[in-house]
Amino acid sequence: MTNAPVIIVIEDDPPIRRFLRTGLSTQGFTVFEADTGKQGIIEAEVRKPDLVILDLGLPDMEGVEVIKAIRAWSAIPIIILSARSSEQHKIDALDAGADDYLTKPFGFGELLARIRVALRHAIRPMEHIQADIFATANLKVDLHNRVVTLDDEEVHLTPIQYRLLVVLVKQAGRVLTHQQILKEVWGPSYQENAHYLRIYMSQLRQKLEADPTQPKFLLTESGVGYRLKI
């Protein structure tokens, strides 16, 4: 298993570290641990990992600072672990460049799923977009011809609705914060207008989802942002 993916776990709580080490090793990952932010940044530079799991509540420094330090030289996927009811911390971390987040307590299966998505994405960013066509369930987006079809029937989208969909499609499977989407679709000056995003998201759902109140792929990450499910 020479090319087993390397994961660095930056977490100060020993029991959580232990179960992550045991679980991830069993799944064939090589795990290195760090219990402080500083140690974690060093490990990340030395071990050249494929993925970092980072706890936001570290004793020595802010999790966001760790993300920025790593992002300064690397684009490796970072998954955050955070305590509940601190949406703003999650948003800050995602805006700083983290790829995904999990709220404690979490199940190991869920973590594994997120790791796999992140790794896949890191290796082949546009894996799910083949020949400029993204497809999931009955939805198909042809990026080259700018055509969206639902059950092979073309759906008419306005320019903004289309741009919004494309932003989500390109980062499919990942959480995008309101700020990130607003910046991509409307530009930096629209940062404060999250309700625009919500309205257009609703419009998209009306057009693409069978039942907008029970969405299948345009999912809301409560208080954080959106995610296109694949």
Add this chain to the structure above:
Amino acid sequence: MNDYRPDPDQLLARVERDNAKAKRGRLKIFFGAAAGVGKSYAMLLAARERRAENLDVVIGLIETHGRKETQALLKGLEVLPTRQIDYKGTVLHEFDIDAALKRRPAIIIVDELAHTNAPNSRHPKRWQDIHELIDAGIDVYTALNVQHLESLNDDIGQISGIRVWETVPDTVFEDADEIELVDLPPDELLVRLKEGKIYIPQQAQQAIQHFFRKGNLIALRELALRQTANRVDAQMLDYREDHAIRDVWQVNERILVCIGPNMLAERLVRAGKRVAVSLRAQWLVVYVETPTLQRLSAEKRDGILRILRLAEQLGAETLTLSAPDMGEAIIKLSRERNINKILVGKPTRRGWRRWLLGSVVDELISHAHNVNIYLLGSPQNPDGDTPDADISLFRKRPLPGLQQRAAANKKGYYAGYGWAVFITLCSAGIDYLLIDRLALANLVMVFLLGVVFVATRFGCGPSVLASVLGVAILDFLFVPPYYSFAVSDSQYLITLLTMLVVGVVISNLMINVHSQAKVAAHRERRAAVLYAMSRELANSQSEEEVVRIAVRHLHSEFSSRNVILFPDSNGRIIYPQQKSMIESLHGADLSVAQWVFDHNEMAGQGTNTLPGAEEIYFPICAEDKVLGVLALLPVNLRRVFLPEQQKLLDTFLRQIGQAIIRIRLAEQAKITQMQVEAERLRNSLLSAISHDLRTPLATIIGSASTLLEGEGQLQAQDKRDLSRVIVDEAERMSNLINNILDMARLDAGVVELNKQWHPLEEIIGTVLTRLHKHLAGRVVKVKLPEGIPMVFVDAVMIEQVLINLLENAVRYTPQGSQLDITAEMYDHAVEIAVADYGAGIPKGREEHLFEKFYQARHEAAQSGVGLGLAICRAIVEAHGGRITAQNRPEGGAVFTFVLPINQSPPVMELEE
């Protein structure tokens, strides 16, 4: 038998007296006839004896006057350093009361009880320092000469020709626990004086010629001996009373001394004191302020104030009454207070005036029964009440700070005379025109009309002028012989006299009416002021508000700048924390305020304590507790210290105190209630947690240990089952803990709503996605209004409400049954309902559902801590909304919450 039993009231008084004395220190006065009799020496000898008994004796201050024998006695005794005060270039050595209080000896020696402290000391007089030492529980030895006793001050002044200004109130002497007379025959005293043992030789020579004349010394010695004898007598009586030895005093004697604004007042008070002492009676000094007396000059009223203070110092209770009729007021008071002796000055009206206008004394004699009346005559000056005499008396020693003179306004006064002349001339003019048509009697009427007019408008003087002038003109022009002042018929004299009398009588009546109206207006205004403040105080909700109201009203009534100071938790007075107002006083002296707070006595300018301060400090009390201190910077001391103003201020202070205590009690009650509620919640929380957390924990520990112990023997299926159980139970626990934490955060009020515009559909969508697993394939029907309804809420919180409601519905309804979510948009609100098709809510429990730790049915299997709905309510109420639960007529329950939307949705440019 019964007759010899002590009166229970007296017994109680005795017990109270003993108790009060036990806590306080004891005062021993070494009492002598004159300087040099050896008081200091005797005091130091006593101190040495106490020291030999191993008591903690300290010398606070001693005046040895360089006497060798006395100085020798100081050896081996601890002497406190004096406080050095630089006063106009000379250094004064003063007794350091703070050092003494800090040192706290068992016994302290402080010489010269009658000493007047340097300006800006805490108390003006040393006896006040000593009073404070005794209050602090320290025994004090001190020395006093007989001439310094307040009540003897007058007599000794007359005997010796030298008036001493340093006096000590008799109460201090009477309250002393022990008096030791230090006696030396005059001859021996003179020998000591000549030997230079008392003063240095030149001074001694002067002294012998003046104060130390043998005759003086004999008289002083007699007074000292008599004073001591009186005291011994009093002690004897106390003893007899204490031991039920009947019976010297059948009745409790009460003496009432009535004073007026004349020079007799001070003598009346001193005489009253002597009578009271000799009869061992309680005594009251009363000043009745009639409307006429209210018009007195400010100086005279200050004089009365001073006399009342003197009376207080001599041990009297003082009263100021305001009443229209002096005699009546005195009689009423004497009935109320069971007075049996009245002391008044001799009537000042004499002869026909007394016969015509009456006198207070006559009224008292004819109406007051069972009361003995004593009259005090004035010694030298038969016209005791000539204004000049008493003003000069009062000016001699004005009240501290009361010197400001009220500016007199004389302008209007002279104008009245001008008007009198003018109106009389007008009357003359009218008469002159009508002389042929009117009889003389009617001509007189025209003049009389003028006089009446002048009398009503301009008072007595102008009306007399108008009468005299009118009579003169009438006589000169209209009464034969014309153009001459001679009167042919004596009948006209009566006409003239009548006019004069009518003018005077009417002007007097008018003056009375005016002044009564003024008094009435004043009273009404005072009542209005009080009413206004008390009404505002009654409505006040916080201490801060009370303070604001008080400061504002005090300012408008006394034109003063004020601040109310409260102690911190350690009882130290601190500056107020609130924002100051225009009427607020800045820079009050905290040390003075502290003293006032600790001693529950007023202090500052115009008082006996720390008169050097600019402000006046009053304790604010309620229910026998000092709550705080009012510091008041007056524009004019008179506005605060006049009797009626002081009474008003007292009432103000009482009301402020009451308002503060009312608010404190209300707060206390609220806190207590909250504590009870918190206690109840804590108990429910504990029992809920102990049950609901232990159950899953037991399962987790059991399953995990089974996995651990059964290593190798368990089947793969069993392992999976056990692991599943552990995960499920842990998730359940996690939910519980989340709920408890949410509730705690909501309760603590730390949750800040992050309200934004959200499509309702998205909120519901998020909830249904998150609950996907939990809903286990149930059909959830969602019915929303057309379009994309937007709501202004904290989405995460409202999602929590919906999640809790849905979980609740899942828990209490049969598996697989349908759930409905509906929403209605109104102009300023949105109504969201979650309905189920279950058994519904048990009758009468609808409201209880939202209480913390309430579970509709106590079934262990459907566990939850009973917080879900309470959290819903907290969140909805935080949004300003309302949540209710009902049974639907068609079956099942519906939970409805309404959220107000007070904003209009954002304007957006949409593409479609």
